[in-house]
Amino acid sequence: MTDSAEGEGLSTGKKLTQLIIGSPSWVHRRVDTLELGAEGESRRKVSLDVTVPKNLAIAGSHGRMIVPLALIQKAMLRGFDAEDNSSKPMSVLGARENSVLALEFLMQLAPEWLMSSDYLQKQCGDHMESLVRADSVTAREAATESFLDWVEVARGPASGLTSDDELDLAVFQHFAVELAGNFLLLAEVDAALAGKRIVLKYSHDTELDLPSKPARSRTVGFRNPVPDFGFAASQHVEVRVPPGLAVKYVGFTDVDPNGTPVNAQADEVQDPALRRRKRRERAVGHVALSPQTRFDSGVFHVEVVPSRQGxxxxxxxxxxxxxxxxxxxxxxxxxxxxxxxxxxxxxxxxxxxxxxxxxxxxxxxxxxxxxxxxxxxxxxxxxxxxxxxxxxxxxxxxxxxxxxxxxxxxxxxxxxxxxxxxxxxxxxxxxxxxxxTDAGRDSTDQEAISALTKPVE
CATH class of the missing domain: 1.20.58 (Methane Monooxygenase Hydroxylase; Chain G, domain 1)
Structure with missing residues (x-):
């Protein structure tokens, strides 16, 4: 993929497929920062260290190229901002353009045996459109169930698929289901930056999955999913808490497509040894982890306590x-x-x-x-x-x-x-x-946290 001639003649769908499937080869690092503001806002800031291959540059508008940045949960994005390597505003494709390219990506990704006839091809296109355009939980669930049932019928009881065919189908199903609940974030940057190492950034307001019950202890924990964890070769997670609070723990778990934890990393900011040394508390927690495969998802868990000052x-x-x-x-x-x-x-x-x-x-x-x-x-x-x-x-x-x-x-x-x-x-x-003493903490919550963040053998 380093030779520009290799990409000549490729359709937009093929280029997009190679960019997304092979993203760890050109997305070197992603820093995902969750910033909890003093005035009540929760903001997610993402920085991507990338080198877009010249041969896979997708032509955009006005001398720019289209670059996939992430899968983001389908919802109304509030306070969205994007910046290019010069810290200038970066244009992002709208919902309609995103849907068209997402459909082109999925149709390109569909296994050949599933597109062997015009009838199957039309059925596949209908299912992909239902998945991509699903805009509610009910619609997403219905579209996903219908798609998976259709795949089982299409392959038949004795399909005779090879191991490579099964792998292609698994990859296709993975991204089809992911794009039912998430949308593909696509941005346009200067085409002259293809082949150069640059940093792209975007940020938006987000909602935290905080406990519904009032805190009865000095520790509150919450989790945030990272659906496209395998998108970058290296993932860094930072959490910044408001004044008066301190980060006690940040843990990140790599989850394979089957939902099984395969790797974990933690940053225990306030363990007893550090407290004995009277180390200063930190308002920022940081953890880094590399995905096992391209198709892994991730979950990071944060525990926050009041600062010992104030x-x-x-x-x-x-x-x-x-x-x-x-x-x-x-x-x-x-x-x-x-x-x-x-x-x-x-x-x-x-x-x-x-x-x-x-x-x-x-x-x-x-x-x-x-x-x-x-x-x-x-x-x-x-x-x-x-x-x-x-x-x-x-x-x-x-x-x-x-x-x-x-x-x-x-x-x-x-x-x-x-x-x-x-x-x-x-x-x-x-x-x-x-x-x-944390005596009021829910024991079931502690057990769930331990199970999620414990080191994986």
Whole structure:
């Protein structure tokens, strides 16, 4: 494929087929970055290090060539941008042009025995069009099922296919099913760049598959599929989290066409050994893996925790100090030193000064200042929400202590108020302990993560 003469006379479908099937030979590296913004956006940024073969350059418009970039899940792309090697906007083919070229690619990829008659050829074209143009889950499922049933009928019970025929059919079925749920992203770049090593980039907003239940622990995990993992010779995945959060784990699993994990790589950012060295936390996790075959897909799993700085550390100190204040107040209230050790702490005429209520109210104001008043990423809300609820409990405790200090209640109501104070303080301590120790984490989720990301023998 290095000789330009080898590509002369090839149709667009044949060139596109060789580019897509043999993509690892010219797509040297792909860096897939998932960037979680501080204002709530989730953005996928992809960088491709490529050398488009001269002999396979597909003529586009205005002296440009068409280059396949990826398979992307069928959905409305929001905030899509594409840049060429000069960081200038790169034009991307529209849905209609994409569909035409995807159909041409699939028809070129169809095995010869499946196109042996005009009747079979027409049936194949109809099925390919249904797959490529399917725009809903129901339509995709129906088109896929119909296509696979048709292939079984066409091959017959005793087809006598050779091993090469079976391989061609498997490749054809793989891409036909993939293009039912994904569309082929095609861009146009300067034709003079053919044969030169360049970097192409594209980015778009994306949705995260976050847990539906609120976080009850300090670790939240999510997974993202990479359907065309085998497209590049080397795959790099980066995850950038919003301020206040840190990456705990990034794992990537190579899955073969049968759905079996065949290889895995992980970046354990915060293992115990690193914590003992007090290594700084990272807001970026990175992992790299090369696919076993061209037809593999991939899944990367990310675990995120609150940063040990900021609200996490503040909440621990707040709960500690509030608990100590409540404990000291209860000790003095019940005159424990005098009753147990016969050591008086307060004089009989001691009274709580009225300014103490104002002093105690400074605490709630400070704690409530840590509650977010701006738009945040859903992941930040999920992870920092439990800490904020603990701070709200601490603020309520201090407010009730201020009320107890300022209002001369009767003994019965005084005791009830302090019972409420002690109960809320205990609730804050228990919630914080469960959060810090990950005691509230779903065990089934941990088992699923372990099964997905464990090294493959």
């Amino acid at each position: 609200i996490y550390a503040f909440t621990i100190w707040a709960v500690t100090l509030v608990t100590a204040s409540v404990a000291a107040a209860l000790v003095l209230k019940f005159d424990v030193p005098q009753r147990w050790f016969h050591v008086p702490v307060l004089t009989p005429e001691a009274r709580i000064p009225s300014p103490s209520a104002s002093i105690l109210l400074i605490g709630p104001a400070l704690m409530l200042s840590w509650l977010s008043r701006t738009r945040e990423h859903d992941l930040s809300v999920m992870l920092l929400g439990p800490l904020r609820r603990v701070l709200i409990l601490c603020a309520i405790v201090l407010m009730l202590m201020a009320v107890a200090a300022a209002v001369p209640f009767a003994p019965l109501y005084w005791n009830i108020l302090w019972a409420v104070v002690a109960g809320l303080c205990l609730m804050a301590v228990v919630r914080l302990i469960r959060f810090v």
